[in-house]
Amino acid sequence: MPVPAHGSWLADIAAARHGLDRSSTAGRIADLLREQITEGRLAPGERVREExxxxxxxxxxxTVREAFRLLAKERLLVHEFNRGVFVGRVTADGLADLYRVRRILECEGVRCAPEAPPGAFDRVEAAVLDGERAxxxxxxPDVxxxxxxxxxxxAALVGSDRVDEMIRHLLAEMRLVFHEMGSPREFHEPYLARNRRIHDLMARGDFAEAERELRSYLDDAEAQLTAAxxxxAAKKPRRRRD
Structure with a gap:
């Protein structure tokens, strides 16, 4: 998969600099970088230059170093001694843990859907439509x-700021996982219909079936990614022992 163009993400971040005085500067820079990772514009292994x-x-x-420290705690950036700061990679063990936590948060979202905050369910439908249009x-990549x-x-159907923050961090890591798949279409296309089905089940009030579908969906996605x-790993050349 081609690495996203370097200048594009940096230009987007530069365009947002006028909003920095309205919040914690380091935290806002971390937010901007996380957003670029989540949008797929910063790929695993790509260098992020402090200067x-x-x-x-x-x-x-x-201030930039403090933003880097915040994202390092989220496992989105890594500092390599004498080399610099790079976008992180999710390990196979990390992948399993991501899905473990995602099941907790997202399945709870489906269970909470009947009492979801106003407009929350509309955002589920909007995301489905965005994927279908893309x-x-x-x-x-837009899919x-x-x-x-x-x-x-x-996950936002839970109506919890803490859950929203947790899923935002988890899904930024998931976007790094997506880069490990050779073909975005091959990976994402089968799940478009499943996103639609989960939405439609909830729309007609069948939340138990929607949760079962979501669990099956997450199980299948984890298995597919784990196999990849x-x-x-099998294709990597083994280091010779003297």
Whole structure:
């Protein structure tokens, strides 16, 4: 999968610099970088240069370093000694843990759907429609972005700021996992119809069946991704022992 164009994500972040004075600067920079990762514009292993960010945002390098520290705690960035800061990679063990937590949060979202906050269910439908439109246009990376928004909207049915924050961090890591798949279309296309089915089941009030479908969906996705990880690991040349 091609690495996203470097200049595009940096330009997006630079365009947002005027809003930095309205919130904690380091936290807002972390939010901007996390958003670029979630949107698929920063790929695993890509270097994030401290000096470029500081210049683009007109902030100190110390402030950028603090943003980096925040994202390192979320496992989205890693610092490599004498090399710099890079977008992280999710390990096979990390993948299993991501799905473990996602089942807790997203299935609870479906159970809470009957009492969801106003407008929350509309965001589920909007994400489904975004994915279908992107697929029709042949824009499969955008299908991936819509899929992330769909699962974020499912968890948001709980109506909890803490859950929203947790799922936002988890799905940023999931977007890094998507990069491990060779073909965005091959991975995402089968799940479009399943997103629609989960939405439609909830829309007609069949929340128990919607939860069963979601659990099956997450099980299948985890199994598919785990198989891809194992295949990649098998293809890596083994280090010779002297």
């Amino acid at each position: 470029e960010l500081a210049e683009a945002l007109k902030v100190s390098r110390n 697929a029709a246009a042949g824009s499969w 991936g972005t819509a899929d992330i928004r769909f699962h974020k909207a499912i 990880y194992r295949e990649k």
